[in-house]
Amino acid sequence: MLNRRMFAKGAALGGLSLMAGPLAGQHVFKEVNALHPGEFTWHPERSPYGPVSVVVSIDEQRVHVYRGGIRIAVSTCSTGKPGHETPTGVFVVLQKDRDHHSSTYNNAPMPNMNRLTWGGIALHAGNLPGYPASHGCIRLPLDFSARLFEVTHLGTPVIIGRSGSAPQSVVHPGLILGAYSEDEFERILSTLELRKHPSDWNLDEAHPITSMIASSHDERILLIENDREVAEGPLIWDGRPLGPHVYVLNGPDDGTRGMRWQALTYDDAARAEHDLTRVRSDDAFSSLISERSHPGMIFVFTDLPLHPDRRSGRDFVIMS
Known part of the structure; x- marks a missing residue:
């Protein structure tokens, strides 16, 4: 643990606006709505x-962390x-830097930085006064940010919304967009196992980070691997608004012989029932998706155009 006097001295010299005590990070056992600024819960053993x-x-003014579709932590922010x-x-997450300094704000320290946009938005340790106070970043307690x-x-998805939305668990009867027969399930499992996300996976690994965006406005689905668009296919759906949803592939569900997803609506203004069966593509694109799917991939529904201005750079996206 940091000596409080040394920490305060270092913060003053470096311009770090973290305070000792709760604002530096205090792990507590409380209900989520009872957390005070600087407090957080952390229970990785749950999953x-x-x-x-990550849901912001x-x-x-809370950050919720889910692993395998189960909430393991909540922090004030x-x-x-x-x-x-x-x-x-x-x-x-586009970039990680444990000892980052801001290139915009006087070289200010931004410990445990998870970058979300190349324009300067990130998750990092910082001062928590109990209300929105940053220049756009999501400030976290120091201890929580390190964990x-x-x-x-x-490639870890971070969903930022005006209000919280607890994810649902949904199971698609087929794999991603295509249908498959019962006797193919074990073969699908074996291919997914090879593409599992280790916790420290980076862009240089053999299996790239995969994202998909389905746009009802453009009537197409975009496939992104790491920092480039690799394919697109036609969107075939029921014609109703898709709503702003994000799905994270958790892995196979043996009980239903299908794929289990974490589903979340990130805009309360356009809620709709989570239903992956509404969306499909042609056989060629569906086959392509099956070849590239891996646990941890994300699939986003939107009714907005797939415009480059809504992209944050490498990997994926801003959709708001």
Whole structure:
């Protein structure tokens, strides 16, 4: 643990606006709505393995961490103040730096930084006054940010919304977009096992990080691997609005012989029932998706155009 006097001295010299005590990070055993600024809960034993996803609620000033579809941690946070609002939508971790310094704000320290956009939005340790106070980043307690840094990887999805939305668990009867027969299930399992996400997976690994976006506006589905678009296919759906949903593939569900997803609506203004069966593509694109699927991949529904201005750079996206 940091000596408080040494920490305060270092913070003063380096411009770090972290405070000793609760604001530096205090692990507590409380109900989520009873957390005070700087407090957090951390229970990784609830789900030791599986893909990680992070949900940021701006209205609640809370960060929720899910692994394998189960919530393992909740922390207080501080998002962007008026005039510097934190953008909402679906992002992925683009870069990780345990000892990062801001290139925009006087070389200010940003410990345990998980970058979300190349324009400067990130998760990192910082001062938590109990209300939105940052220049757009999501500030976290120091101790919590260090723990979160250990479980994220490049490509970890981070969903930022105005209000919180507990994810649902949904099972698609087929694999991703295509149908398959019962006797193919074991073969599908064997291919997924080879593409499992280790906690420290980076862009240089043999199996790339995969994201999909389905746009009802453009009537197509885009497939992204790491930092490039690799394919697109026609979107075939029921014609109703898709709604702003994000799905994280957790892995196979042996009981239903299908794939289990963590499903979340990230905009309360357009809620709809989570139903992956509404969306499919042609056989050629579905086959391509099956070849590239892996636990931890994300699939986003949107009714917005697939415009490059809504992209944050490498990997995926801002959709808001």
